[in-house]
Amino acid sequence: xxxxxxxxxxxxxxxxxxDGKIVVKHAAQGEMFETLDGKERAMSSDMLMITDGKRSVGxxxxxxxxxxxxxxxxxxxxxxxxxxxxxxxxxTSKVLxxxxxxxSRFEKGVSTALxxxxxxxxxxxxEALKAGEVVPGVIDVFPNGQKTVKIPYTAxxxxxxxxxxxxxxxxxxxxxxxxxxxxxxxxxxxxIPNHRLDLTKEIDLVEEVARIYGYDKIGMTLPRxxxxxxxxxxxxxxxKVKLELLTNGVDEILSYSFVSKKDxxxxxxxxxxxxxxxxxxxxxxxxxxxxxxxxxxxNILEVLARNSNRKNKNVRLFEIGSIFMPKEVxxxxxxxxxxxxxxxxxxxxxxxxxxxxxVENVIDGLGIENYYFEKELNHPTYHKGRCATLxxxxxxxxxxxxxxxxxxxNFDLNERAYVADLGYNILIQIxxxxxKYKAIPKYPAIERDIAILVKDEITSxxxxxxxxxxxxxxxxxxxxxxxxxxxxxxxxxxSVAYALIFRADDRxxxxxxxxxIFGKILKVLETEIGAQxx
Numbered sequence: 189x190x191x192x193x194x195x196x197x198x199x200x201x202x203x204x205x206x207d208g209k210i211v212v213k214h215a216a217q218g219e220m221f222e223t224l225d226g227k228e229r230a231m232s233s234d235m236l237m238i239t240d241g242k243r244s245v246g247x248x249x250x251x252x253x254x255x256x257x258x259x260x261x262x263x264x265x266x267x268x269x270x271x272x273x274x275x276x277x278x279x280t281s282k283v284l285x286x287x288x289x290x291x292s293r294f295e296k297g298v299s300t301a302l303x304x305x306x307x308x309x310x311x312x313x314x315e316a317l318k319a320g321e322v323v324p325g326v327i328d329v330f331p332n333g334q335k336t337v338k339i340p341y342t343a344x345x346x347x348x349x350x351x352x353x354x355x356x357x358x359x360x361x362x363x364x365x366x367x368x369x370x371x372x373x374x375x376x377x378x379x380i381p382n383h384r385l386d387l388t389k390e391i392d393l394v395e396e397v398a399r400i401y402g403y404d405k406i407g408m409t410l411p412r413x414x415x416x417x418x419x420x421x422x423x424x425x426x427x428k429v430k431l432e433l434l435t436n437g438v439d440e441i442l443s444y445s446f447v448s449k450k451d452x453x454x455x456x457x458x459x460x461x462x463x464x465x466x467x468x469x470x471x472x473x474x475x476x477x478x479x480x481x482x483x484x485x486x487n488i489l490e491v492l493a494r495n496s497n498r499k500n501k502n503v504r505l506f507e508i509g510s511i512f513m514p515k516e517v518x519x520x521x522x523x524x525x526x527x528x529x530x531x532x533x534x535x536x537x538x539x540x541x542x543x544x545x546x547v548e549n550v551i552d553g554l555g556i557e558n559y560y561f562e563k564e565l566n567h568p569t570y571h572k573g574r575c576a577t578l579x580x581x582x583x584x585x586x587x588x589x590x591x592x593x594x595x596x597x598n599f600d601l602n603e604r605a606y607v608a609d610l611g612y613n614i615l616i617q618i619x620x621x622x623x624k625y626k627a628i629p630k631y632p633a634i635e636r637d638i639a640i641l642v643k644d645e646i647t648s649x650x651x652x653x654x655x656x657x658x659x660x661x662x663x664x665x666x667x668x669x670x671x672x673x674x675x676x677x678x679x680x681x682x683s684v685a686y687a688l689i690f691r692a693d694d695r696x697x698x699x700x701x702x703x704x705i706f707g708k709i710l711k712v713l714e715t716e717i718g719a720q721x722x
Contacts, residue, residue, distance in 0.1 A: 196290035202264035301382035446477035451486035480512035484530035502535035555620035586610030
């Protein structure tokens, strides 16, 4: 019967069972049990045992016990037809090192729908072979049986995996040969027979269809894959920079990389400037497109001038574009291509600090910290005294400033213009995407204002660095809010005022603490830069 149905059975000597019954339960830890092969084995508490209520009479799904073995004197037999959890039987068999015909089948899975049919078959054979008399009745501790498994599938899905063009009717015919019926109920479903415990997903049906259809009939086709594109980290950072600029009211432009040699004359560059080393085109469209650009500044100024001459007011523009620097002159190999960021603004209410604020927003958005601006007095493109370099960790990231009047005249630009020229590649390299968040302060801050008189050459950065180093961790921020030169201020000096905010993370500061720090700051400012309190 086991070979016929694939369902193991076991026969107990009913006379050897207490009260003529069997009970399934876990073994006692360390329990010794003798099996039909005459060997005694130590059991563990996670192993299933067949018992008669008082003692173990078999290892569930593996082997029966010697104490209920059928022998010549046996008059009554109890037939057990069971279905056990395959993982439990597999583990028990492996731990005990005991494999049997029963365990090899149970550990692969046996349908819970088989026991009743198998029990009836055993009883039929017993009577047919006149091996005994069958007592009417059956005890079933799992009366619900196994639920029918329904697997949804589509002909399109099966054909895509196999690489065929089978119709729905052809697929149904193949499945019927495997006793798998197809129904339609808000979709197409395959009804899996109880004995096919290995079929649980659509891909299992795919394998069955391919197997019956014939692997030799499957033609050669290239696999089709849906590939979803993704932006690189550099592209995502560029999108972030553009969004920040657009948020600040700056519009993007795209200009030609082919320019005129005269463009560098128009921005007042000296003859010895490295930017004069340009890649010349062999067959240019004309003189105005004869070389590859080495700066975006002429392009941005040309567009600003065109808008100004057409009476467009308050124009803010930017371009992220390539510049081309030759490795040697004359050019014998491909030039180095780098990306720069140029920002240009014109308008009645625009000034240097408007442009500086836009640049700061971009830099802050990239997560770059500890950058600073230094006054630049010798850049020929910019107005002397109204120009600064953007610096980080000793590197110059770019230049911002008001355009020199001569340069404005060269571009026929009849109003003040402000331009930033930044090395975009460097910005990308030092961008920091790892944001750090701090909890909202629980304790109040103490604010102090300080106004001092210093020499003109003393920069705000020098003053702020001294304040930060002297104040220590209790200083939350320092910000200049006023600078004055004029009446009541000695020639060569200026008055600067700063707002200082002090706060502790673990307590409420008192005035005495802040006053001591404040006095120390004043003393160091006086000693190091000759500052006078106003």
